[in-house]
Every structure is written in structure tokens, then in C-alpha cells.
Amino acid sequence: MKSARIPGPNKPLTISESENPKPRGTQVLLKVKSEGVCHSDLHLWEGGYDLGDGQFLKVTDRGVKYPVTPGHEIVGTIEEIGESVSNVSVGDDVLVFPWMGCGECPACKVGNENLCDTPKSMGLFQNGGYADYTLIPDSKYLAKLDGVDPDAATSLACSGLTAYTAIKKANQNSPEFLVIIGAGGLGLMGVQIASEITDAKIICVDLDDKKLETAKEMGAHFTVNSKNPETVQKIMSICNDKGADSVIDFVNAPPTVKTGLDILRKRGNLVLVGLFGGSLELSLVTIPLKSIIIQGAYTGNYNDMVELLALARKGTINPVISKRYSLDEANTALEDLKARKIIGRAVINP
Ligand code: NAD
Ligand code: ZN
Numbered sequence: 001m002k003s004a005r006i007p008g009p010n011k012p013l014t015i016s017e018s019e020n021p022k023p024r025g026t027q028v029l030l031k032v033k034s035e036g037v038c039h040s041d042l043h044l045w046e047g048g049y050d051l052g053d054g055q056f057l058k059v060t061d062r063g064v065k066y067p068v069t070p071g072h073e074i075v076g077t078i079e080e081i082g083e084s085v086s087n088v089s090v091g092d093d094v095l096v097f098p099w100m101g102c103g104e105c106p107a108c109k110v111g112n113e114n115l116c117d118t119p120k121s122m123g124l125f126q127n128g129g130y131a132d133y134t135l136i137p138d139s140k141y142l143a144k145l146d147g148v149d150p151d152a153a154t155s156l157a158c159s160g161l162t163a164y165t166a167i168k169k170a171n172q173n174s175p176e177f178l179v180i181i182g183a184g185g186l187g188l189m190g191v192q193i194a195s196e197i198t199d200a201k202i203i204c205v206d207l208d209d210k211k212l213e214t215a216k217e218m219g220a221h222f223t224v225n226s227k228n229p230e231t232v233q234k235i236m237s238i239c240n241d242k243g244a245d246s247v248i249d250f251v252n253a254p255p256t257v258k259t260g261l262d263i264l265r266k267r268g269n270l271v272l273v274g275l276f277g278g279s280l281e282l283s284l285v286t287i288p289l290k291s292i293i294i295q296g297a298y299t300g301n302y303n304d305m306v307e308l309l310a311l312a313r314k315g316t317i318n319p320v321i322s323k324r325y326s327l328d329e330a331n332t333a334l335e336d337l338k339a340r341k342i343i344g345r346a347v348i349n350p
Pocket of ligand 1: 206207256275337
């Protein structure tokens with residue numbers, strides 16, 4: 001098998017060749033058809049996350065070991081199965097649930113493996129899908145595509161799933177106005193899902209007019225370019241000067257969170273999703289006085305991924321796939337994402 005691997009932080013990916021692994025027990029060998037390129041792959045490539053004030057959270061301190069094969073948005077065809085696999089068959093096209101857990105901690109026990117205390121996520125803590133073949137540890141993590149386009153399905157394992165979790169959290173106070181900050185891979189999925197499952201008027205914020213145009217096509221009722229110094233006033237006037245009921249920040253950097261807090265109305269709900277990072281000083285009394293909720297959202301669980309596949313099958317969500325690369329072009333794919341050249345998602349077709 002051929003893999004594009006990150007040798008260490010900030011080093012170009014290298015192609016390595018090895019023997020195809022033989023699936024045993026519950027394991028499955030997948031021939032990768034399509035692999036989504038996510039901004040989180042860039043954080044893994046850069047070696048970690050910005051904590052602000054010159055501090056950096058290294059992925060190696062979270063348990064990542066280089067060299068690692070990135071890729072957690074994996075769609076493939078089953079090539080071979082272990083002797084105990086019965087829920088899928090050779091030849092099936094499947095989407096992988098990559099947020100694997102230990103199976104024993106309190107989160108795993110209620111089906112939220114994505115929130116496991118000792119996560120084993122693919123493309124992070126174990127090798128992922130930037131490869132022509134990949135070994136899946138257990139067939140229970142697979143969901144059949146049954147007609148969903150393979151390239152489009154990739155993004156349902158991460159960007160779609162994360163957006164779905166975040167929209168559900170943001171919808172808890174039945175928002176009249178929902179602000180979505182960041183119209184990238186996650187944000188554009190968020191706009192589509194919010195149009196489908198909420199009654200909110202959606203306001204989308206980004207720095208890039210082209211991405212905002214796409215957001216409008218996907219169902220955003222209003223768009224605001226945050227390069228505009230009057231961003232806060234513009235959003236406030238759209239929200240009848242009361243502010244937004246819910247804000248989802250798919251960037252989550254100091255300027256966007258500051259905007260989010262400034263536009264949040266009393267009893268508002270701020271959901272932080274992006275991993276751009278940094279730090280911010282908070283005005284503490286406004287939190288109780290406005291009785292706001294600030295919460296995080298991290299990926300989603302297997303059942304939500306299956307629900308999303310059903311929405312994609314019905315055609316109610318259509319992930320935007322704007323660029324395709326070969327495995328040998330993995331470095332270019334990541335560079336293009338970093339340079340903000342990708343609308344929606346790019347995929348690697350090994
Ligand atoms: P992306 O690169 O496709 O999109 C980011 C978007 O944010 C772009 O449209 C960009 O123009 C916009 N942006 C950047 N800075 C901005 C600013 N200051 N103001 C307004 N807009 C700004 O990235 P993505 O794949 O959508 O991922 C977004 C973030 O979410 C990344 O940090 C990624 O690692 C993270 N992520 C989090 C989870 C989770 O579970 N919490 C899951 C997947 C990805
Ligand atoms: Zn991702």
C-alpha cells in the first residue's frame with residue numbers, strides 16, 4: 001500500500017510504500033476511494049494548536065506519534081474482512097466513523113466515542129486515509145453509503161458531523177437569529193444543516209466575499225464580510241438591535257470570538273468549534289447579567305453520522321466538493337487549503 005505521511009511538524013509529506021495489512025477478527029481492509037482534506041490536517045501538520053500568549057499545545061502532548069498518516073474523512077470499498085465481521089461485505093462502499101474511543105469510559109459507554117478520555121481517532125492517534133488502503137480496527141465503525149456520492153460523503157465524517165453537533169447545540173434555545181462565523185468546509189455544511197433543521201434566520205460571516213456568495217446559495221439569509229469595521233453594528237441591525245440568539249464560531253480566534261460575544265443577546269448561546277485558537281480576556285459580569293451560555297462542540301457520534309448520511313441520501317444536504325487531488329499531490333492540497341483557495345471541501349482520490 002501507498003501512504004502520504006507527515007514525518008514531523010512542518011515537514012513536507014512523504015510517500016511511503018508498505019505491505020497491505022491482513023485484516024483479522026473484527027478488522028476490515030478498505031481500498032480508499034476518497035479522502036477529505038480538513039483544516040484539522042493542517043493543525044496536525046503544524047504540530048499543534050495556538051493557545052495564545054505565545055503558548056502552543058503540541059499534538060505530541062495529546063498522544064500523536066510522528067510519522068503519522070493523516071486523514072479522518074475516509075470513504076472506501078471493502079477489499080477484505082476479518083473472520084468475525086458480519087455487518088458488511090467485500091465490495092460494499094462505506095464511510096468510516098473516525099472518532100474512535102476506548103469503549104469503556106463514561107462517554108464511550110453512552111455512545112459518544114468522539115468525547116472519549118483516551119481517544120484513538122484515525123488520522124490523528126492512528127494512521128488515517130491519506131493512502132490507497134487503510135485498516136479499520138472494527139467493522140462497527142463503518143456505515144454503508146447506499147447511493148451517496150463517495151466524494152460528497154467524506155465530509156459527513158468530520159465537517160458535516162461537527163457542524164451537525166454544533167447546530168443541534170445552537171438550536172437548543174430555538175434561535176430567531178443564528179450567526180455562523182467562518183464559511184469554510186465546516187461553516188458551509190453548517191449553513192445547509194441549519195436551513196434544514198432550524199427555523200432560524202441565518203447570518204453568515206467570513207472575510208472572503210466568494211465564500212459568502214456560496215453561503216447565500218446554500219441558504220444563508222444574510223451575509224456580512226468581517227473585514228468591514230462596522231461588522232458588529234451591521235449584525236445588530238439585522239437582529240433588530242437585540243443581538244443574535246445563537247452564534248457558532250467555526251474559526252474560534254480572538255477577533256471572531258470577540259465579535260460573537262459583542263453580538264450575543266441576553267440568554268444567548270455561543271458555540272465554539274474552530275481550532276484556530278489564541279486567547280481572550282472576558283468581561284466576567286456580563287456572563288451572569290446576560291445569562292449567556294458558552295460551550296464547545298467536538299465532532300459528533302456514530303448515530304449522528306448515520307443520520308447525516310440519510311439527509312445526504314434524500315438530497316437535503318449537498319456537501320460542496322470543489323477540488324480533487326491525487327495522493328502524490330497531498331502537499332499541494334494542504335498548501336491550497338492553507339492559502340484559503342478551497343471553496344467547501346477538497347478531496348484526495350488515491
Ligand atoms: P476552512 O479553512 O475550510 O475554513 C475556515 C474559514 O474561516 C475560511 O472560509 C476563512 O476565510 C474563514 N476565516 C478565517 N479567519 C477568519 C476571521 N478572522 N473572520 C472570519 N472568517 C475567518 O476550515 P474548516 O475545515 O472549515 O475548519 C475550521 C476550523 O474548525 C479549523 O480550525 C478546524 O481544525 C476546526 N475543526 C474543528 C472540529 C471540532 O470538532 N471542533 C472538527 C473539524 C474541524
Ligand atoms: Zn476534520
